[in-house]
Amino acid sequence: MAAELARDLAGKVAVITGGSSGIGKGMAEKFAAEGAAVVIADIVDDRGEAVAAELNDQGGTALFVHTDVAEPAQIGRLVAATVDTFGGLDIMVNNAGISGTMHRKFLEDDLADFHKVLSVNLLGVMAGTRDAGRHMSTHGGGSIINLTSIGGIQAGGGVQTYRASKAAVIQFTKSAAIELAYYGIRVNAIAPGNIPTPLLKSSASDENRAAVEEFEAGIRQTMRDDRPLKREGTAEDVAEAALYFASDKSRYVTGTVLPIDGGTVAGKVIRSSGKPIPAN
Template identity: 35%
Template sequence: MTTTQLLAGRKVLVTGAARGLGLAFATAIAEAGASVALADILHDTLAASVAALRERGLQVHGLPLDMADPASIEACAAAAVAQLGGLDGLVNNAAITNSGGKSSEQIDIAMWDKVMEVNVRGTWLMTNACLPALRASGSGAIVNLASDTPLWGAPKLMAYVASKGAIIGMTRSLAREEGAHNITVNAVAPGLTKVEATEYVPAQRYQTYQDGRALQRLQLPEDVTGAVLFALSGLSRFVTGQVLAVNGGFVMN
């Protein structure tokens, strides 16, 4: 299905966009007619991804971003607004896992704090940094990448699961705060998706997902992009504070 011009004229920042789901989102958003700023800590990978998209004639920019550094977050948001000429959409995709394969008692405090620092505090700070521009847009949209893991209680992933549960709560609270500014705030909760960042996941976990899905196949990045495009577009201007699980029916809510 073509989405050409669905986001024509929109200006969108995507974090964690050098590869994987973030790159898939940025690509689809640019293909839909938007100007896109891709931000990531993986500078070389980001540069290559941006160059490849520009070769296709897409309007994209690359920006450095360290989600653990408040100054970097502020600088990234400011640069995105300056280079794009404003901001209509923010996709808070950047995150780390770190606790995969560890039981609750095997996670140390430093690991827990790092996951919360990047996934929760970083998302909060990036959102705050972008709010003035999103309010000025008059039709701003924030899409937070949650996960279906807190929806079913995925084991041996506690810090990550807790951080994504926090993202869901933050989404609902911020939707109420920003409704007066005509900003929609929604979360997309993918299931286990085959990308570089999930290469560590054991085959057994992939099989658990595949067996439990109503649509029993591997989940790919392009399975998730449509939900993000919808949440950024004019099709969803009366949808806010919602969590859309995109996991082939593994979790139904």
Template identity: 35%
Template sequence: MQVKDKIVIVTGAGSGIGAATAKHFAKHQAKVVVSDIKKEKAQKIVDDIKANGGESVVITANVAKFDEVEQLIIKTVEQFGRLDVIVNNAGIGPKNMAKTGEYTLEDWDSVIAVNQTGVFYCMKLALQQMMKQGGGNIVNIASLAGLKASLNNLSYSASKFAVVGMTKSAALEYATKNIRINAVCPGYTESALLDKLLSVRPDMDQMLKSVIPMKRYGLAEEIAEAVVWLASENTKFITGQTITLDGGTSL
């Protein structure tokens, strides 16, 4: 995939899909900014990339804080001179899954702040930089929960539906500006969020697999391949799309 020497930011890159995506970009010779709220986790990913001959740095940021996202973009441009790609992956789930009438204000506010407002902050500031330099590419990590109903998971579902909408709206706005914006919608994928769910409800494992035609969870590396492909020069005529990677679940 054609991403050699592209300057790439991946948010929430300390683990899961974000970490796999950062490593996959580096494998294809992009220069990767590994951003995460936890510096130690991000540094481990950078160390791994460097050990395999790649170029990578850590810039910590809480995407729910505008000033920290602003510094993420500024520091990236100061170090590398431009920003070619941003992957808006940082995301969280609620502490408690509950029906809408019993949903806590804390879970609503915290999830929306990271998953929806955080993506807006990253898109807003990345787009400003990309307009200055004459182009760029944004890949947002949405979810199958942003395409279909998700029980007892209101804030997460709302935030991911929002990411799909923001992706399409912004893609339309910037289609003539050499800026492409797409999203990937993973289904049930091996990740910290899934681990958290299964730790609370171990009985969910077989139930979830029973609704996946492939009878298995996705791998973070499989999602990463789609992200890097969308960010590459191989997909110049693709914008405003949501690519669903769910083992057939949506069928």
């Protein structure tokens, strides 16, 4: 009993969209280990069911619910299923996201995937925040965590629709935090950077997958070179930040955007010539 009470999320109920792989899976594992009942929402049924089964086998409590976050009605059903199964909802993680089709130049972008990217990356976050907030507003509050990206903070070339969607998530998160604070609901965002996940590869067709992988490798190497901290980021690093926002340790924190990026958005590394700096 003492060990159970020591866990940060004991007795809590959490929903994680896009929870079957990558960062979402890492958060599901972390939350389950900290005592939360975890609902994994995803469109990849076999993978989501496997993660839920794995968590249950490890002594956790997990459920998979097929959910396409681009369809707000499905998010409403997800929240209802969570409350019906576990009796409440304390933590909502709007993590599901897609990169969109890669183009080497914006002038070559036909914007054909604009509505798809915005539907998943922005509409899904807004509907998830709204529907979770509707429950939390009458049940003592809660924590909502939205996943953005350092691509929504820093300007740059490539994946412009993705960058725009993630920047919109930041502004929405801050605005929702102001409005929902009245109900004791905290709304914060996490901005991962250079965390290896299947996100970018999933946007490539079979014909250009090799080219996209080469392009991605170049981008990631550039980010490594510019990153102040030289250790590689992992899904667990993001999960630790999510745990902080989900737990009572952040009870006085809302409307924030936390980059998990090894210092990338702070600025590029200044490479020294090795010569001593003269005193003034």
